[in-house]
Amino acid sequence: MITNMNKFKNILKQKNIKPTYHRLKILEYIVENMGTHPTAEMIYDALKGEIPTISMTTVYNTMNSFLDKGLVTPVIITGTEVRYDYNKSHHHHLQCRKCGKIFDIDIECPLALGKKKFINGHRIEEVHGYFKGICKNCLKSKKE
Amino acid sequence: MITNMNKFKNILKQKNIKPTYHRLKILEYIVENMGTHPTAEMIYDALKGEIPTISMTTVYNTMNSFLDKGLVTPVIITGTEVRYDYNKSHHHHLQCRKCGKIFDIDIECPLALGKKKFINGHRIEEVHGYFKGICKNCLKSKKE
DNA sequence: TTCATATTTGTAATCATTATAAATCTGTAA
DNA sequence: TTACAGATTTATAATGATTACAAATATGAA
Numbered sequence: 001m002i003t004n005m006n007k008f009k010n011i012l013k014q015k016n017i018k019p020t021y022h023r024l025k026i027l028e029y030i031v032e033n034m035g036t037h038p039t040a041e042m043i044y045d046a047l048k049g050e051i052p053t054i055s056m057t058t059v060y061n062t063m064n065s066f067l068d069k070g071l072v073t074p075v076i077i078t079g080t081e082v083r084y085d086y087n088k089s090h091h092h093h094l095q096c097r098k099c100g101k102i103f104d105i106d107i108e109c110p111l112a113l114g115k116k117k118f119i120n121g122h123r124i125e126e127v128h129g130y131f132k133g134i135c136k137n138c139l140k141s142k143k144e
Numbered sequence: 145m146i147t148n149m150n151k152f153k154n155i156l157k158q159k160n161i162k163p164t165y166h167r168l169k170i171l172e173y174i175v176e177n178m179g180t181h182p183t184a185e186m187i188y189d190a191l192k193g194e195i196p197t198i199s200m201t202t203v204y205n206t207m208n209s210f211l212d213k214g215l216v217t218p219v220i221i222t223g224t225e226v227r228y229d230y231n232k233s234h235h236h237h238l239q240c241r242k243c244g245k246i247f248d249i250d251i252e253c254p255l256a257l258g259k260k261k262f263i264n265g266h267r268i269e270e271v272h273g274y275f276k277g278i279c280k281n282c283l284k285s286k287k288e
Numbered sequence: 289t290t291c292a293t294a295t296t297t298g299t300a301a302t303c304a305t306t307a308t309a310a311a312t313c314t315g316t317a318a
Numbered sequence: 319t320t321a322c323a324g325a326t327t328t329a330t331a332a333t334g335a336t337t338a339c340a341a342a343t344a345t346g347a348a
Contacts, residue, residue: 018294018295018345020294020295020296020344020345022295022296023295039335040335040336041335053296053297054296054297055296055297055298056335056336057296057297057298057299057336057337057338058295058296058297060335060336060337061295061296064337074223076220076221076222076223077220077272078220079218079220079223079225079226079304080304080305080334080335081223081334081335082223082335082336094263094266094268096266097269103264103266105263105264105266106264107263109253119238119249119251119275120238120247120249120250120280121279121280121283122238122240122247122249122275122277122278122279122280122283123277123278123283124238124275124276124277125241125275125276125277125278126275126276126277127273127275128221128273128274128275128276129271129272129273129274130272130273131263131266131268131269131270131271131272132268132269132270132272133266133267133268133269133270134266134267134269135265135266136264136265136266139265139266139267162314162325162326164313164314164325164326164327166326166327167326183304184304184305185304197327197328198327198328199327199328199329200304200305201305201306201307201327201328201329201330202326202327202328204304204305204306205326205327208306223335224303224304224335224336225303225304226304226305289348290347290348291346291347291348292345292346292347292348293344293345293346293347294343294344294345294346295342295343295344295345296341296342296343296344297340297341297342297343298339298340298341298342299338299339299340299341300337300338300339300340301336301337301338301339302335302336302337302338303334303335303336303337304333304334304335304336305332305333305334305335306331306332306333306334307330307331307332307333308329308330308331308332309328309329309330309331310327310328310329310330311326311327311328311329312325312326312327312328313324313325313326313327314323314324314325314326315322315323315324315325316321316322316323316324317320317321317322317323318319318320318321318322
């Protein structure tokens, strides 16, 4: 526990984010639930039991500072909500059109490798990719 | 004029969409402004001069039926707005972080080619990719 | 301890989009 | 042509995610 919290404290310090209690708990949650790519609301719902006074605004403020400092990246697929990703390695995502869950997809995309490339005269700074389809769980549970 | 309108009428008929006046004008706009990847609001603003009674709801309804029938595809980059793309060929997009404009990027992505592939056990139905960076116009006008 | 500053909170506002129901248009049958 | 059913459009209100704002609270240095 304490050692974990120290680990998170160091992560925040390295990124120049003052390690307050709320920020530590939010960071802990997203690190330990990396696979879920949570929304702000999921983070809020998960923490309000332990921190009854926490507010959505704090979650948004915290996630926005995490985004600014590059601690998390936004996962944008639906156009109606932002999800957050702590995973550092370059990867893409798949959203299942049945269950709505988002999965990490580790693929070697030739475009994602060379940074600061130019295409058609535009400078490329970020490469994002996502897939839509049916996840393996939903494929298993029912045939189509 | 008339021939163009007939062309658009045929496009709608082929997709089983009843060619009403509003739908024809909206289709005309997105075909002739393909490069702008307009939002619903951009379409509304462009047409309200010629069709003073048109409403945002009609634009949304129309675009949703165009989406359902596969006449347009959604371009989702910001997470706060949906843009529409009439371009039929497979391609990706770049959004400039200075001017916000969205550009078509024609690239051969190996992932985008084979349809209905499986990755990690998930069935892939759609492949979407987008880039963020600085467009060539903004690169030209100022150094960084 | 005190004060300035940063953080958190609660509320209201905003923005894109959808829901709803009334009004209008369209095409067809009589 | 008339009348009517069904589709389309409109105006308005509602929703959901996110941000703005200002007051309350916590923090850290002098």
